[in-house]
Amino acid sequence: MAPGSLLTRPGQVQYGELLLGAGTPYRWRTLTGWEDLPGLDSGTVPRSDTHGAFPGLLLAQARTITLEGLVVRAPRDRIGAVVGALGAALVPVEDERPLAVWLDERGPLLVHARATRRAIPATAGYRLGTITGGAIEFVATDPRRYAPVEQVTTAGLPAAEPGLNWQANTAAQLLPPGQAAGAASAIDTFWVVEGLTLGTAAGLVTATITAASASIAWASAPGAYTGFPIEPGQTVTFLADAAPLGTILYLHWLDNAGQYLSATTGTRGRVSGTAPAGAAQARPIMRWPTIPSPATVTIGPSRLLMPALAGTGLAWPLMFGTPGSSGSLTTVNSGDAATHPVIEFRGPVVRPSLTNTDTGDVLEYDLPLTADDVLAVDAHAGTVTLNSTASRLFTATTRSVPEQTFTLPPGTTNLAFRAAPGSTDPNASVTVRYRSAYW
Numbered sequence: 001m002a003p004g005s006l007l008t009r010p011g012q013v014q015y016g017e018l019l020l021g022a023g024t025p026y027r028w029r030t031l032t033g034w035e036d037l038p039g040l041d042s043g044t045v046p047r048s049d050t051h052g053a054f055p056g057l058l059l060a061q062a063r064t065i066t067l068e069g070l071v072v073r074a075p076r077d078r079i080g081a082v083v084g085a086l087g088a089a090l091v092p093v094e095d096e097r098p099l100a101v102w103l104d105e106r107g108p109l110l111v112h113a114r115a116t117r118r119a120i121p122a123t124a125g126y127r128l129g130t131i132t133g134g135a136i137e138f139v140a141t142d143p144r145r146y147a148p149v150e151q152v153t154t155a156g157l158p159a160a161e162p163g164l165n166w167q168a169n170t171a172a173q174l175l176p177p178g179q180a181a182g183a184a185s186a187i188d189t190f191w192v193v194e195g196l197t198l199g200t201a202a203g204l205v206t207a208t209i210t211a212a213s214a215s216i217a218w219a220s221a222p223g224a225y226t227g228f229p230i231e232p233g234q235t236v237t238f239l240a241d242a243a244p245l246g247t248i249l250y251l252h253w254l255d256n257a258g259q260y261l262s263a264t265t266g267t268r269g270r271v272s273g274t275a276p277a278g279a280a281q282a283r284p285i286m287r288w289p290t291i292p293s294p295a296t297v298t299i300g301p302s303r304l305l306m307p308a309l310a311g312t313g314l315a316w317p318l319m320f321g322t323p324g325s326s327g328s329l330t331t332v333n334s335g336d337a338a339t340h341p342v343i344e345f346r347g348p349v350v351r352p353s354l355t356n357t358d359t360g361d362v363l364e365y366d367l368p369l370t371a372d373d374v375l376a377v378d379a380h381a382g383t384v385t386l387n388s389t390a391s392r393l394f395t396a397t398t399r400s401v402p403e404q405t406f407t408l409p410p411g412t413t414n415l416a417f418r419a420a421p422g423s424t425d426p427n428a429s430v431t432v433r434y435r436s437a438y439w
Contacts, residue, residue, distance in 0.1 A: 002208070002296040004100030004108045004148040013067065015115065015138070016097040018089035020067065025082045029069025034101055037439060038063045038143035060439075063111065063143035065099070070134030072120065079129050083120060090115040090136060099138055100148060109438060110148050113140035142380070144337045146435040149202045151331070152298060154242045154431040155417045157349070157424055158327040174228050174304040179218065182299040188222040190299070193285070201298070207244075208296045215287040217252075218304065227254045227281030234306055237272040238284040242300035242431055246292045254281040267371075269346075270427065282306075328357075329415040329432060331408050338407040339437035340380035347373045349428035351397070351420035356406070358414055363406055365395040371427060379406045408434055 006014045012021035013028070020026040043056025074082040093114055102108035117137035125131035178186030184200035192198060195214025199206045207216060218238075220228045230236055238249055249271040251264045255278050263285075264273030275282065284304055333339050345352040347369030355362045365384065369375055375392060376385045382404040384393040393403075417430040 002148075002294040003098035003110050004102075005296060007100055007102045007108050010102050010104055012102050014098070014100045015113075016089060018086070025072060025074045026086060027071040027073065028067045029071075031065070031067055031101065031103070033063060033065040034103070034145075060143045063113075063140040065101075065111070065113065065138040065140065066117075067136040067138075069132075070120075070136060072125075072131040072134060074129055076127065076129040079126055079131070083126075083131070086120070087118065090118045092116075096141065099140065108148055109145040110435075111140040111145055112142060113138040144339070144437040144439065145335075146339070146437055147202075147334070148435075150298070150433055150435055151202070152242045152300060152431060152433050153329045153331055154301075154429055155327055155329045155415075156325040156426055156429050157417060157419055159325045159424065159426055172306060174306055175218065175302060180303060181301055186222075189219050191217040191219045191225045193217055195288070199296070201296075205299045206296055207299060209288050209291045210295070212290050213287065214291075215285055216299070218284040218302070220281075226258065227252070227283035228304060228306075230275045230279060230282045230306060232275050232277050232279050234275045235272065236275060236282045237270070237303075237305040238266070239303040239305070240269050240286060240300060241302065241429075242298075243269040243286070244288075244292065244297035244300070246288055246290060248287050248289065250285040250287060252283040252285055253279040254283060256280040269429070325426075327417040329417065329430070331413045331415065331432060331434060333408045333410050333413070333434070333436050335436040335438040336410050337437040337439045338409045339434050340378075340404070340407055341432050341434040343377040343379070344431040344433070345369060345375040345377075346429045346431070347371050347427075348423075348425040349419045350423040352428070352430065353397075353399075353418045354430055354432075355416045355418065356413060357416050361401045361406055362399045363403065364397045364400050365392060366397050367392060367395045369428075377403060379403050 001017055004014055006019045009022055012019060020028060039061035041059045041061060044053045045056060046053045072083055096112035096114050098110055099113040100108045100110045115136060116139045119135045120131060121133045123131065173180065179189040182205045184203050184205055187198055187200060187205050190198060190205060193215040195211035196207045196209050196216060199208060217225065220226045236251055238251055240249060247268055249266040251271050251273050253261045253276055255261055258281065261279055262276055264271055343354055348371050350368045351364065351366050352369065353362055353364035363377060365375060374387055384391060386392045415432065419428065
């Protein structure tokens with residue numbers, strides 16, 4: 001379940017799968033510790049030779065959040081079950097759970113916390129179906145509050161533009177701008193094949209996966225399950241520049257009547273194939289073999305590229321090829337606290353690095369990655385993991401800063417993806433995932 005997905009109105013709190021507040025049997029009166037600045041550990045030291053002190057680093061302590069004035073209300077013959085459900089959701093656990101709070105028109109914010117205190121008075125309220133005076137305490141070891149929607153940006157290695165092909169038109173982007181960007185305004189150009197529902201968040205199209213083998217199609221016309229016109233022999237490439245984890249891309253080949261002929265299977269972020277005999281349409285497909293966690297994901301930007309047939313010569317409008325990559329990324333932290341990103345390097349690439357060009361901070365790892373490898377850097381946890389199993393923290397070069405110091409401050413941050421000299425494969429990429437953070 002996506003963090004905060006049960007929230008529907010201000011005044012509600014979601015902890016794991018437990019919903020509290022308006023529209024539930026559990027009402028509350030006061031929330032303390034949420035809008036408060038958490039306690040601070042100060043490195044300030046007194047001056048030895050004059051008045052005052054030397055200012056030191058301020059580090060925030062864990063955030064304690066307390067729901068007070070808890071009221072549990074249910075029919076008398078169900079009050080025990082309702083209290084039991086509350087207790088079951090607030091047991092001590094080892095790992096923190098998402099705690100989302102929606103107070104006002106600003107929308108919900110999120111922390112990860114554990115329930116550390118639960119008080120449900122045993123009073124005559126059990127006989128009346130109304131128990132008052134309860135309280136719940138949560139402790140979030142990371143005191144920052146985050147936007148519920150994760151932001152994703154990606155880039156490839158620097159590459160020159162191919163320029164004009166004098167023998168034939170170079171690859172053209174067939175997707176309109178809104179659909180290519182995965183913008184919420186273009187949601188009607190995506191077609192649900194099975195196993196998911198479409199939605200929007202932060203101006204982008206999202207998919208909530210409800211069943212294994214879920215899939216979505218890119219349509220050539222709004223509200224229609226139609227493919228994109230092609231001719232037999234043409235090479236078609238479909239790219240999902242920030243494909244959600246666990247997805248596989250396909251190209252379905254259709255005849256002139258829209259009947260299915262065959263399919264070409266790709267990988268998570270790319271599929272390319274040659275249109276077979278009789279093909280008149282290509283339909284891009286994104287498929288989830290299993291239900292991901294979280295189940296709600298952002299579709300992200302995509303490209304559908306198709307060159308003209310060889311030997312046809314130049315034709316208007318002239319295509320100068322896919323724009324070259326600068327290897328640059330830009331992140332926007334809309335909050336007021338620095339946030340730690342999760343960075344994913346994908347091969348083929350040797351010695352991948354990501355540089356904050358505003359500060360000069362670098363993360364660089366001296367190892368080769370194949371096309372199937374993913375090196376994940378969790379800046380908050382300070383971990384570097386290859387293919388979700390093996391630690392590669394020891395591959396950090398002497399240029400690298402400690403992972404936990406690599407943050408995205410409030411506002412815009414400019415980043416650059418680079419690799420070892422000679423490592424220029426266009427399929428290599430870096431993806432930066434982050435949430436805006438607030439004190």
